[in-house]
Amino acid sequence: MNKIEANKQAWGLLSEDHYNHFKKKFIENSYDLNPIVKKELGDITGKKVLHLQCNTGADTIMLAKMGATVTGVDLVPDNVHFAKQLANDLGVENVDFIESDIMELMENHEGKYDVVFTSDGAIGWLPDLNKWGKTVKYFLKDDGFFYVHDSHPFLLSFDEEKIKKGVLDLIYPYFDNEADVSTTIGGYASDPKEAKNYFWMFTLSKLINALSQADLFIEYLIEHDRCAPGMGGTSTDENGLRYFPEFEGKLPLVFSLKATPR
Ligand SMILES: C[S@@+](CC[C@H](N)C(=O)[O-])C[C@H]1O[C@@H](n2cnc3c(N)ncnc32)[C@H](O)[C@@H]1O
16 A cells, blocks of 8 residues: 555544544634634635645634635545535535645646645645645645645654653654654544554755745745644643743744745
């Protein structure tokens, strides 16, 4: 089985649990977009948004609630099925969802968007950032913009369990070109499941060069030492952001980048 197919099957094991998790949060009125993303993204009222790697649609729905018309894309058929179901349950109409590997989206979908958006655990699932950059550009209107917010790749180099105890153990090489194979998936919106899956380490330079070579101009790159819940950290600050007290001001946790067509 190829690596994308393995990832499709692995993520598919989580679809129904994610749907139930996010539906409960919406019903309790306790789901919101990542606060850093919300602030940086600004007003998207009336915009046409393409949301890459939308999972079961929770953030797609939040973007729609902010006044945009949003198309979510995900690799996994059950994610698309449950995303449609979630939008239907919540009576959100200005969204639609399509199933596609991002690596094949230019062949599978047509359309131009004001905003191409991706966030929170997306980039490392893609084997070819140059193709990703071209895909972002392909779907952007000339006056549109691309926004990405994700885990900082330097943080991803360290053992995720030891870092919670204040120990930095660099076990995932920052410059690795091979996919890292893991035998469990999920855990942030469901119990983790056993399934082989593949994650591609990326560097900030690879990401920036991929966008630049696709004729996108980098408007900004921000590195944050605090992040939204679910993205890292062991303590919570007065604004609800998470951080590692031992590494405050020393280690980037997440980054944000905005780019526009040249
Ligand atoms: C951590 S989740 C991202 C969740 C996202 N923050 C959201 O909006 O909910 C990663 C998602 O990427 C999707 N994915 C992984 N590889 C993909 C690919 N090659 N093409 C499209 N989606 C992919 C998975 O199915 C999963 O839903």
